Amino acid sequence: MTTQPESSAPLLSLIIPMFNAGSDFAACVQALLAQTLTSLEIIIVDDGSTDGSGERADAYAQQHPRVRVIHQTNGGVSRARNAGLAVARGKYVSFPDADDTMDVAMYQTLVEMAERDNLDAAQCNAEWFFKASQQVKPLIPLDRLTSTEVLSGPEWLNKALQTHRYMHVVWLGIYRRELIEQLKLYFEPGLHHQDIPWTTEFMLNAQRVRYTDKVLYCYYMHDASISNRKRTGQRNVEYQRHYLRIAQLLEELNARYRHKVKIYPAFHYQITHEALSVCHCIRREPEESARQAMIADLFATQTHRRMLRNARGIKQWYQLLLWLSRIYRWRKK
Numbered sequence: 001m002t003t004q005p006e007s008s009a010p011l012l013s014l015i016i017p018m019f020n021a022g023s024d025f026a027a028c029v030q031a032l033l034a035q036t037l038t039s040l041e042i043i044i045v046d047d048g049s050t051d052g053s054g055e056r057a058d059a060y061a062q063q064h065p066r067v068r069v070i071h072q073t074n075g076g077v078s079r080a081r082n083a084g085l086a087v088a089r090g091k092y093v094s095f096p097d098a099d100d101t102m103d104v105a106m107y108q109t110l111v112e113m114a115e116r117d118n119l120d121a122a123q124c125n126a127e128w129f130f131k132a133s134q135q136v137k138p139l140i141p142l143d144r145l146t147s148t149e150v151l152s153g154p155e156w157l158n159k160a161l162q163t164h165r166y167m168h169v170v171w172l173g174i175y176r177r178e179l180i181e182q183l184k185l186y187f188e189p190g191l192h193h194q195d196i197p198w199t200t201e202f203m204l205n206a207q208r209v210r211y212t213d214k215v216l217y218c219y220y221m222h223d224a225s226i227s228n229r230k231r232t233g234q235r236n237v238e239y240q241r242h243y244l245r246i247a248q249l250l251e252e253l254n255a256r257y258r259h260k261v262k263i264y265p266a267f268h269y270q271i272t273h274e275a276l277s278v279c280h281c282i283r284r285e286p287e288e289s290a291r292q293a294m295i296a297d298l299f300a301t302q303t304h305r306r307m308l309r310n311a312r313g314i315k316q317w318y319q320l321l322l323w324l325s326r327i328y329r330w331r332k333k
Helices: 025-035 052-061 077-087 106-119 153-161 177-183 196-203 235-255 265-284 286-302 303-310 314-330
Strands: 014-018 038-047 067-072 092-094 123-131 135-138 173-176 209-221
Touching: 014 025, 014 077, 014 106, 025 038, 025 052, 038 052, 038 077, 052 067, 067 077, 077 177, 092 106, 092 177, 092 314, 106 123, 106 173, 106 209, 123 153, 123 265, 153 196, 153 209, 153 265, 173 177, 177 196, 196 235, 196 265, 235 265, 235 286, 235 303, 265 286, 265 303, 286 303, 303 314
Parallel strands: 014 038, 014 092, 038 067, 123 209
Antiparallel strands: 092 173, 123 135, 123 173
């Protein structure tokens, strides 16, 4: 086991945003407390839970000195992560979800990688666990990507995106806190899937990153999750605006860093890929008024031009032109 004197700062701070985590919360905390890495602090940010999760978190804190709880009014996952970052003391930080679990050796594996190779980030593979069907599948199949040597952040991001399985999620690794603070890199409040621009900007600045293909994290897919929730009507319109904003942020990051690092074609591809997801949602939306509102948002944000600027590869160009022809046909001026 990797240990460190209690008086010194821990190697790792785990920041867990929590809102009404329910029965899944206990399994997550038990997995964190069972970690073979003991030089860690567990910061649970109770984001205004109303189901008793906050009280259960307090009970864990009373029993375990490594657990700290922050209570705040409900403000969303970004504000919760920012609150955790403000008090974190670890050399590295990570952001597990409150309803997921992980291998007991996950954080020891990643911290040892980071310490041995002086990494800014160490990432691992994960698995999806589908609660309804009880099926499990890897996030990144081994035939798509295996463990890497040390790469620069942009090199790693390029390699990962080319698998078409990589996800910009902060729970997939650990990140050097000093670099986060230097960049003043925080999560944008109110923006769903803020992991995407956050991890992109971190990697554009990271000098040394390594990936292990070991499956160390288990992400539970259930109907109540934000990303898996079915939406229609105005709720769908508002949700798709997050993806339009993410596409804009990614393009701004490419422009901001183009003179500092190599902007690979995959970085442009990702912008169009995120925006095309909105086109799919337009097609599936049953309410005509909501469909027209989403189409209007797409044009008002200049996303149609953004997709054209960033499309890469014959297949994506074909998909884009097909979808734009449909959008123009469906649009009512």
